[in-house]
Amino acid sequence: xxxxxxxxxxxxxxxxxxxxxxxxxxxxxxxxxxxxxxxxxxxxxxxxxxxxxxxxxxxxxxxxxxxxxxxxxxxxxxxxxxxxxxxxxxxxxxxxxxxxxxxxxxxxxxxxxxxxxxxxxxxxxxxxxxxxxxxxxxxxxxxxxxxxxxxxxxxxxxxxxxxxxxxxxxxxxxxxxxxxxxxxxxxxxxxxxxxxxxxxxxxxxxxxxxxxxxxxxxxxxxxxxxxxxxxxxxxxxxxxxxxxxxxxxxxxxxxxxxxxxxxxxxxxxxxxxxxxxxxxxxxxxxxxxxxxxxxxxxxxxxxxxxxxxxxxxxxxxxxxxxxxxxxxxxxxxxxxxxxxxxxxxxxxxxxxxxxxxxxxxxxxxxxxxxxxxxxxxxxxxxxxxxxxxxxxxxxxxxxxxxxxxxxxxxxxxxxxxxxxxxxxxxxxxxxxxxxxxxxxxxxxxxxxxxxxxxxxxxxxxxxxx
Amino acid sequence: xxxxxxxxxxxxxxxxxxxxxxxxxxxxxxxxxxxxxxxxxxxxxxxxxxxxxxxxxxxxxxxxxxxxxxxxxxxxxxxxxxxxxxxxxxxxxxxxxxxxxxxxxxxxxxxxxxxxxxxxxxxxxxxxxxxxxxxxxxxxxxxxxxxxxxxxxxxxxxxxxxxxxxxxxxxxxxxxxxxxxxxxxxxxxxxxxxxxxxxxxxxxxxxxxxxxxxxxxxxxxxxxxxxxxxxxxxxxxxxxxxxxxxxxxxxxxxxxxxxxxxxxxxxxxxxxxxxxxxxxxxxxxxxxxxxxxxxxxxxxxxxxxxxxxxxxxxxxxxxxxxxxxxxxxxxxxxxxxxxxxxxxxxxxxxxxxxxxxxxxxxxxxxxxxxxxxxxxxxxxxxxxxxxxxxxxxxxxxxxxxxxxxxxxxxxxxxxxxxxxxxxxxxxxxxxxxxxxxxxxxxx
Numbered sequence: 001x002x003x004x005x006x007x008x009x010x011x012x013x014x015x016x017x018x019x020x021x022x023x024x025x026x027x028x029x030x031x032x033x034x035x036x037x038x039x040x041x042x043x044x045x046x047x048x049x050x051x052x053x054x055x056x057x058x059x060x061x062x063x064x065x066x067x068x069x070x071x072x073x074x075x076x077x078x079x080x081x082x083x084x085x086x087x088x089x090x091x092x093x094x095x096x097x098x099x100x101x102x103x104x105x106x107x108x109x110x111x112x113x114x115x116x117x118x119x120x121x122x123x124x125x126x127x128x129x130x131x132x133x134x135x136x137x138x139x140x141x142x143x144x145x146x147x148x149x150x151x152x153x154x155x156x157x158x159x160x161x162x163x164x165x166x167x168x169x170x171x172x173x174x175x176x177x178x179x180x181x182x183x184x185x186x187x188x189x190x191x192x193x194x195x196x197x198x199x200x201x202x203x204x205x206x207x208x209x210x211x212x213x214x215x216x217x218x219x220x221x222x223x224x225x226x227x228x229x230x231x232x233x234x235x236x237x238x239x240x241x242x243x244x245x246x247x248x249x250x251x252x253x254x255x256x257x258x259x260x261x262x263x264x265x266x267x268x269x270x271x272x273x274x275x276x277x278x279x280x281x282x283x284x285x286x287x288x289x290x291x292x293x294x295x296x297x298x299x300x301x302x303x304x305x306x307x308x309x310x311x312x313x314x315x316x317x318x319x320x321x322x323x324x325x326x327x328x329x330x331x332x333x334x335x336x337x338x339x340x341x342x343x344x345x346x347x348x349x350x351x352x353x354x355x356x357x358x359x360x361x362x363x364x365x366x367x368x369x370x371x372x373x374x375x376x377x378x379x380x381x382x383x384x385x386x387x388x389x390x391x392x393x394x395x396x397x398x399x400x401x402x403x404x405x406x407x408x409x410x411x412x413x414x415x416x417x418x419x420x421x422x423x424x425x426x427x428x429x430x431x432x433x434x435x436x437x438x439x440x441x442x443x444x445x446x447x448x449x450x451x452x453x454x455x456x457x458x459x460x461x462x463x464x465x
Numbered sequence: 466x467x468x469x470x471x472x473x474x475x476x477x478x479x480x481x482x483x484x485x486x487x488x489x490x491x492x493x494x495x496x497x498x499x500x501x502x503x504x505x506x507x508x509x510x511x512x513x514x515x516x517x518x519x520x521x522x523x524x525x526x527x528x529x530x531x532x533x534x535x536x537x538x539x540x541x542x543x544x545x546x547x548x549x550x551x552x553x554x555x556x557x558x559x560x561x562x563x564x565x566x567x568x569x570x571x572x573x574x575x576x577x578x579x580x581x582x583x584x585x586x587x588x589x590x591x592x593x594x595x596x597x598x599x600x601x602x603x604x605x606x607x608x609x610x611x612x613x614x615x616x617x618x619x620x621x622x623x624x625x626x627x628x629x630x631x632x633x634x635x636x637x638x639x640x641x642x643x644x645x646x647x648x649x650x651x652x653x654x655x656x657x658x659x660x661x662x663x664x665x666x667x668x669x670x671x672x673x674x675x676x677x678x679x680x681x682x683x684x685x686x687x688x689x690x691x692x693x694x695x696x697x698x699x700x701x702x703x704x705x706x707x708x709x710x711x712x713x714x715x716x717x718x719x720x721x722x723x724x725x726x727x728x729x730x731x732x733x734x735x736x737x738x739x740x741x742x743x744x745x746x747x748x749x750x751x752x753x754x755x756x757x758x759x760x761x762x763x764x765x766x767x768x769x770x771x772x773x774x775x776x777x778x779x780x781x782x783x784x785x786x787x788x789x790x791x792x793x794x795x796x797x798x799x800x801x802x803x804x805x806x807x808x809x810x811x812x813x814x815x816x817x818x819x820x821x822x823x824x825x826x827x828x829x830x831x832x833x834x835x836x837x838x839x840x841x842x843x844x845x846x847x848x849x850x851x852x853x854x855x856x857x858x859x860x861x862x863x864x865x866x867x868x869x870x871x872x873x874x875x876x877x878x879x880x881x882x883x884x885x886x887x888x889x890x891x892x893x894x895x896x897x898x899x900x901x902x903x904x905x906x907x908x
Contacts, residue, residue: 040553043797046544050532060500065509068532069466078509085507117551139719176720176840183720183841225845227866227906228688258500260607260642262649340508374835377847381607381642381651384864386847388835408836408845408866456685458845458866458906463688 001026001163004097006072007155011094014056014079015157018088021057021318022079023156025295026070027337032112033146034120036128041121042142053337054079058086062319064340094157102164102292105285105300108195112147112167115196120145124171127205131175134213137220139183140176143209145169145199154297162297168193168288168442170431173209175216184405186216186390191288191431191442198286215372215391218403225392225407225459231367232409232455233360233395237430238373240445242452243278243350244434245376245385246413247271251305252331253320253343254437255380262383262414266311272417274309275353282330282346288431289348289444291333295341300330305348309417317343335439342438349446353423357449360422362398366464368407368457369393369400375432383413408458416452424449466533468515473538474623477519480542484560485519486622488754488794495579498610498638499589505608516794517541518560521549525558525796548796559777563626564758564789572749573659578613578635585611588637592670596641599674602681604644607651612636620756628752634659637669643677650863652677657889659747679851683863685907686852692824693867693903694817694853697884699827700807700898701891704738706839707871711764711772712800713779715840722842722872723770732768733878735810736898740764742789742803748892750803755791759803762788768876774800802892809896810881817880817899819856825905826851826858827867842871866906877901 002010007024014022033045052075053066063082067074128143147169155161170191177184188208192198199205234242247263255261263271272278282300284290291300296318304312316324317332320343333344361369369392376387389407393400429446470487477485493511497504518527519542526549528541593606615633620626636657643650654672656664695703715721723731742750742759750759755777763771775783776791776798791798810817818826827850836846845868852859880899887894 034551037554040555041551042554043795044526044548044551045795046528046548048528048530048532048540048544050530061504061507063507063509067511068513070532081509082507085504117547121551178719183722183838185838185840224843224868227868227904229908258607260605338510338512340506375832376835377832379651382649384831384847386832386836386866388832388845390835406838406843406845406868408832408847408868410832410847410864410866412864456864456866456906458847458868458904460843460845460868460870460904462690462904 001153002070002072004099004161007161008094008097010072010075010079011155011157013076014083015092016090017083017086018091019056019058019083019086020091021157023055023154023296024052024075025337026052026153027150029148029150031146031148033144034117035142035144036121036124037142039125039129049336051337054082055340056082057319060322062340066338092157094159097155097161098159099161099163102162105283105290105292106193107286108167110195110197112169112195113149120196123199123205127173127209130206130209131173131213134210135177135217137177137179137217138175138213139178142174145171156297158297160297162293164292166193166292167195169196169198171199171203173212175213177216177220179220182220184216184220186212186219188212189431192286193288193290194286219391219405222403222405224461225404225457226461226464227457227459228464229454229456230464231364231451231453232457233364233367233369233449233451235371236424236426236448237428238445239370239450240349240430240447241373241376241387243447244345244348244445245378245387246411246416247278248345248348249378250380250383250413251314253314253316253324256314257320257323261380263311269311270309271311271414272306272309273420275423276306276309276417276420277351278306278349279304279351280315280345280348284347287347287429287444288442289346291346294330294332295334296328296332298328298330298332300346303329315343315345317341333438333441335441339439344436344438344441345434345443347429347444347446349427349429350423350448350450352425352427352448355422355424357424357426360424360449360451361395361400363422364395364451365397367395369395370407370409378413385413386410404459404461406459410456410458416455419453420450421453422451468533468537470621473517473541476538476542477623480546482519482521482545484623485517486560486620488516489619490514492614492616494612494614495582496610496612497582497586498608499593500608502590502593504586517545519545520558520560521546524549524552527794527796529794552796556778557781560622560624561626561756561777562624563756567751567758568743569751570745570749572745573632576633576661578633588666592639592666595666595670596639596674599670600678602643602645602678603641603674605642607640607642609639612638620752622756626756628756630751632659632747634747637664639673641673641677643681645681648681650677650680650683655889657747680849680861680863683861685864686825686862686905687908688906690902691905692821692901694824694826694897694899696826696828696897697886697895698888699830700895701888701893702830702833703871703874704807705891706837707875708764708802708805709839711774713773713775713783714800716773717779717782720840722840726770727773729770730768731770731872732765732875734768735878735881736765736768736875737808738765739806740802741806744804746804748804753789753791754793755798757787757789757791759789774802776800805893807893807895809883809885812880812882814882814884814897817882817897818853818858821853821856824853825862826853844868844871867903869903874900874903
């Protein structure tokens, strides 16, 4: 890290050619990971990363560079190189920076820095044993945990010199089962912005392992999913991938500000079913996708995106906000100092509705119950998205029937949002990694159980019978 | 600052490491992109990555950093010992003494593509103008950019092995949207090369624009099994998952669908796939991350599984020679491949399609990170393409799905075309392939 006076001198060096904003982002990150396989520690990974990214803005132009030499001389050289992109009169100079420690939204009771590697290994071994011994058809199992401890400094011409500290940990349970030439893989990966106490107190790894293994075996026995159009009930928690892909990405200012999103210019308009409200909340204590401040040094916020089907707001970073005449709302994020920040999601979810999950299933004559989803993908310009199902069943006459595997679901966000006709009261969040222009970042997706009246389902099980 | 390598290896020996190696990767890149004729983003980056590994009490330890100082040798050795000390697996580990022969070649001219950036901005402006003028339905140039990067990769170890490789490349990237009524479609193309003379602006513009325009008027077809032709991009995408099943570790741990299939004909006789990392192109690699010389070899020869892909560890377990496929930066290398070539057939793509009365020609596969299970070979993916009617490409298709199994797809090949194309994202040269009937989900 650099001191306040060094930061002031560096920032001023970058302002001489007309930049109207300058920012230094310094990040020091220690990561550790360990994987158990077949009852033994199979691999481990240790990484130390330290570097700085500098950004200069001039109206709607951005210049960015990063370096791993974090000292005044190197950073001054970098900022001067970047400032050569502009050729205007100096319009800004800063005299002082106020140093602020970002308010910690998350409490860390047992820091990973004080946790013995062996304590983590012991914890993981319990889960891996349950996976391995669950069924003779289980052929390979892994239990892993990775954590990061990150210190960040963001000094900018907004006049602040923020210092931030965060810890995150995520464990992964992977189970592969095989039988008669069929192979299925199951995975669960809970995580949190906490220390090791989150796992000890909140994640019963043996129970989670049993659930993972049981799901894998069930999917091994499942039939191929039929393809065609049908009602789709999407389970709570990871089901939120639907909203993340279909609506979350197209609400990011990176595409909205350039009028490139299907939702550009639609504030105040009905874009979803009147029963749907949705929120992005980067302030939830200890949640995986939360942050004390965003990566431009703005406070993270709870943003109401959709209220009763009406579009209320976007996810905005300061730079893209310039095209929209708006300031950032705490949504600027990046994977590391090697990435220029942009608007991204944090913990994004559909709000709870009134129906019970049982009522939703009972009200469906035939359809797909996508209980758990895998990752998805979206083209924000066309709104076309897809996601895969890791656990799915067919619904017949209001009852959950046979499990089906290999189901993928596709649609366009603007169409699907209007077709959500039932929303459950069982809101739950789930943790994942989201990849986009500013790299891979931890996010939560979430929703209660919901029903979409019609979607295109893909599978290899032939036509619907 | 550079790492004091001599000190690192001395400390490693002093701390009872039975061998150690360093893999350093230095890169610098410069990129610029335009939006509406103005520079929207300009980045100038320098990166450094160092992986240090060592064997301590018979176990491999590893640590990676992106920054070094005078204390780094001590830190690296200490963390290697920490990492190795928790490993319990008894699998054999190696710091490689070196291959008998390395096929080092001079590839590219190491030009500095970051020079004359103003000239590149001029080219980008021209590309943007030409894209907008190409067809009145092109309604937006979403992005147009230029990237140059220079990469130096070095490997040294305690046995005195010293290997290095350098490559400089440049790339043009553009994305547009085309509009017809309420329908919007996007088109994209990336051109990468190490030869400045290879870039042709008009060809590039045509590829980007046509990629969007040809999708206008897209419909969904009826859900059923259709004869399917995969274009080179789709072949490369699906084949890369099948190739991952050749990883010897997956085979040894019973999670590969190619387990027990070595030297057996499991795919169509029409399919021959060669890995040749020594091909003179932007993917050239003459040693893998473990320091083993790479080599040209058949992966599938006329449908027969010709080899598994070995790291030093998995080769020792199977008592065979490593194949130069050890990649990765942790305590355990993973098998991966370099440049791949799929042998083309005799017929042109048009001739191949002409025999299909009603079918689907696929040009895009989406949702790969969740829709393909490489271990079972099952896939279910969003896709797009064209109907084939009476032997010719007809109306475009969008928002459809394709589902089947990788082995089935490549076992039931009807015809391989002669239109090999370089698919940058998969490091492959592939032709279009008529793969027989697959489940398509639509209306």
